[in-house]
Amino acid sequence: MGGEICACVICAKSGLQQTRRRAMSGRPVPLGMLAGIYFGDLAANLAAASVAPKVVISSNSVLRRALASAKFVRDLTKSDFSNMPSDFQTPAASPTLWALDPQITHLNHGAFGACPRAILDFQRDIRLRLESEPTRFLVRELEPLLDAARTELARFVGAPMENLVMVQNATVGVNAVLRSLRFEPGDEILVTDHEYNATRNVINYVAERTGARVVVASIPFPLQREDIIVEAILAAVTPKTKIVVVDHVTSQTGLIFPVARLASELATRGIDLLIDGAHAPGMLALDVQALGAAYYTGNCHKWLFAPKGAAFLYVRPDRQEFIRPAVISHGANSARKDRSRFQIEFGWVGTGDPSAWLAVPEAIRFMEKLLPGGWSEIRERNHALVLAGRDMLCRALGCEPPCPDELLGSLASLPLPPAPRRYEAPLFLDPLQDALLFEHNIEVPIIPWPSWPGRILRISAQVYNCLPQYAELAAKLPADWS
Numbered sequence: 001m002g003g004e005i006c007a008c009v010i011c012a013k014s015g016l017q018q019t020r021r022r023a024m025s026g027r028p029v030p031l032g033m034l035a036g037i038y039f040g041d042l043a044a045n046l047a048a049a050s051v052a053p054k055v056v057i058s059s060n061s062v063l064r065r066a067l068a069s070a071k072f073v074r075d076l077t078k079s080d081f082s083n084m085p086s087d088f089q090t091p092a093a094s095p096t097l098w099a100l101d102p103q104i105t106h107l108n109h110g111a112f113g114a115c116p117r118a119i120l121d122f123q124r125d126i127r128l129r130l131e132s133e134p135t136r137f138l139v140r141e142l143e144p145l146l147d148a149a150r151t152e153l154a155r156f157v158g159a160p161m162e163n164l165v166m167v168q169n170a171t172v173g174v175n176a177v178l179r180s181l182r183f184e185p186g187d188e189i190l191v192t193d194h195e196y197n198a199t200r201n202v203i204n205y206v207a208e209r210t211g212a213r214v215v216v217a218s219i220p221f222p223l224q225r226e227d228i229i230v231e232a233i234l235a236a237v238t239p240k241t242k243i244v245v246v247d248h249v250t251s252q253t254g255l256i257f258p259v260a261r262l263a264s265e266l267a268t269r270g271i272d273l274l275i276d277g278a279h280a281p282g283m284l285a286l287d288v289q290a291l292g293a294a295y296y297t298g299n300c301h302k303w304l305f306a307p308k309g310a311a312f313l314y315v316r317p318d319r320q321e322f323i324r325p326a327v328i329s330h331g332a333n334s335a336r337k338d339r340s341r342f343q344i345e346f347g348w349v350g351t352g353d354p355s356a357w358l359a360v361p362e363a364i365r366f367m368e369k370l371l372p373g374g375w376s377e378i379r380e381r382n383h384a385l386v387l388a389g390r391d392m393l394c395r396a397l398g399c400e401p402p403c404p405d406e407l408l409g410s411l412a413s414l415p416l417p418p419a420p421r422r423y424e425a426p427l428f429l430d431p432l433q434d435a436l437l438f439e440h441n442i443e444v445p446i447i448p449w450p451s452w453p454g455r456i457l458r459i460s461a462q463v464y465n466c467l468p469q470y471a472e473l474a475a476k477l478p479a480d481w482s
């Protein structure tokens with residue numbers, strides 16, 4: 001069995017394993033499949049795999065020459081790695097703790113999260129318990145179990161549990177708030193041009209039905225300063241502004257918006273704020289109540305590692321009587337007086353699977369124990385890793401970092417050259433996103449920005465990622481963008 005290796009640039013264990021698997025299965029290992037920097041263990045590993053590579057390049061000068069002439073690799077050299085903390089060379093936690101496909105370099109935690117196997121097991125046990133006696137579970141046991149889960153989640157995100165209810169996802173949270181509020185013709189709903197498409201659609205829907213007007217504050221990206229965000233939003237406020245809707249972490253551009261500043265500036269103008277925190281729980285240290293916003297919704301199934309379908313909605317007590325779930329159910333005419341109507345209505349929106357909600361505390365505990373420094377270490381490492389990955393990609397793309405480091409959490413976006421042609425596929429994926437996945441096994445989103453054919457590349461950093469994976473991505477970006 002022999003692999004055909006023309007230029008080797010490896011250090012990622014995942015890349016190495018992938019290469020090894022490919023070589024061992026008798027498939028050639030083509031130039032361009034490998035990325036990273038070879039620090040010396042390749043030969044030993046290939047030998048262990050009984051592979052006789054044609055060429056193994058080990059000296060830096062040969063490596064540089066090979067890199068310079070390689071089709072996909074441009075200016076990555078060992079110096080790209082030399083300043084990195086050594087722990088970035090491998091994941092902080094074993095990727096096998098997740099069910100993620102080991103063949104895929106997964107740089108898209110932001111899209112849908114990834115739930116650890118242990119939490120999925122925990123969820124399966126909840127489901128089995130439910131199905132062993134559905135009536136007992138759903139009628140008698142669920143509410144106290146949900147209360148306990150809400151209590152732990154509320155503690156984690158900094159809110160009294162009475163003011164926080166479970167919803168399926170941030171989209172449901174945003175719908176509940178915006179579709180509950182009353183708007184008069186001429187009222188203004190203020191949003192930014194970084195708003196997530198689904199949330200923007202809810203806003204448009206509500207505006208169309210009520211005669212309200214959608215006002216869009218434009219925020220440039222690349223962005224130099226945080227102040228620009230606040231200034232742009234406040235400049236768009238008028239006496240007719242009824243509510244401002246902003247993302248805590250913007251979806252396409254990955255920017256952390258200064259929501260506490262915005263909440264307090266808007267409060268002095270008597271305007272409510274709805275924060276779409278789809279990405280925030282787990283990525284950022286949260287103190288939701290202290291933000292002072294009227295409404296906050298956040299996902300637990302992204303950066304908090306809960307199973308899919310776990311999210312929360314926080315509503316400040318003085319606004320709770322106005323906010324109803326998007327789905328009206330038994331709670332609407334409940335005679336119960338032991339808890340608020342807000343909690344009663346959101347506590348039951350019809351028969352469903354509550355296991356994702358009930359697994360949230362387990363996800364919080366599991367991840368707290370994963371690294372010695374708990375959640376703070378996860379957040380800090382992810383932030384540092386995403387910056388390191390972003391800087392590496394900036395060098396490969398020949399661009400400057402598009403925003404200050406402190407405006408990022410664990411997502412980072414980079415402008416790309418415009419799309420060469422309109423994509424015909426029924427879904428929204430960019431041809432480059434397809435090429436990276438189908439030709440190079442890299443899952444990373446390429447998103448139209450600000451609109452097609454403009455586009456950005458967004459990377460995520462999570463504890464199962466490591467720096468060589470971003471090098472691999474940099475190496476696979478096209479050398480010729482025309």
Ligand SMILES: Cc1ncc(COP(=O)(O)O)c(C=O)c1O
Pocket residue numbers: 110111169170171172196198199247249250251276278279299
């Ligand atoms: C800012 C923002 N809001 C809302 C959502 C929707 O999240 P979900 O699909 O979990 O409702 C996302 C998803 O990425 C998002 O980035």
